[in-house]
Amino acid sequence: MPGELVPDRGKLRASHEDRDRAVERLRIAAGDGRLNADELDERLEAALTARTYGELEALLTDLPAEAEPATTTTKDISRIAVNSATARREGPWTVPQRLEIQCASGSVHLDFTTAVITLPTLEIDASVHSGSVTLVVPPDVHVDLDDVSVSSASVKNRARATTPQVRLRVHVTGEAHQSSITVRHPRRTFWQWLLRRPIPAASQLA
Incomplete structure (x- = not known):
């Protein structure tokens, strides 16, 4: 009026x-x-x-x-290679269509909580020897580890998709030898624990 x-x-x-x-x-x-x-x-x-x-x-x-997701170009293939070192992807990083990981005596940490997701699937080909790969995923991301070849290694999925609609499906293949591949949900921050607030699902900031 x-x-x-x-x-x-x-x-x-x-x-x-x-x-x-x-x-x-x-x-x-x-x-x-x-x-x-x-x-x-x-x-x-x-x-x-x-x-x-x-x-x-x-x-x-x-x-x-914050960068606008709409202006972000998605790569077809991305590669991470570590040797006695640590590689991290966290914050608003762009999820590619395919990710190749070579990890020897090191660690790779992938946090999808606030990642820029523009495709429905991600193929990960991992070769992990005496190292570790950790995937931190929100409730609307599903990870499949069934096709990983395991030799004296630990491969665990502690995070199952709990929302009706899955935003991203991650299919992991490759091998793990004397190493570990772990999938988990984000941990609560101190203040979320203090206030008994639930862990937020991934969302893009306006």
Whole structure:
């Protein structure tokens, strides 16, 4: 209606989902080295108790804007090779169509919690010798380990898809020798545990 006042967005009440998105963005910033441990703890506490959009936005103003998934190009094949080293993919990394992993006496950590997923399936060909591969997946990602050849190794899937609609299916093939391949759900943050909040499903920040 003419003359009707439009409420200031900063004064609108924030939802649990809004707080979760802000928390994840802060976590990614800390992982990139933009926030130290004390700054992260202080902002996490403020984010989890924020009442309005304005309070949340004040915690993110000095952080880079998040990349838009729509402008991200998906690679057909990506390769990770480690030898007595560690490789990590976490935050808003782009999931390829196929991923080849060579791991010898090292570790590979793939976190799909806030990954950019543009395809319905991911094929992983893994060769793991005296090393470890860990996949951290939200409830809407399904992982199949049945076609991995195992020799004196541990291959465990502790995360089963629990949502009606699966967003990504991951099929792992290859071999594991004197090593481990583990699939698990994200662990609760300290503040989620303290407030007895559920682990959020993967979502893209606006």
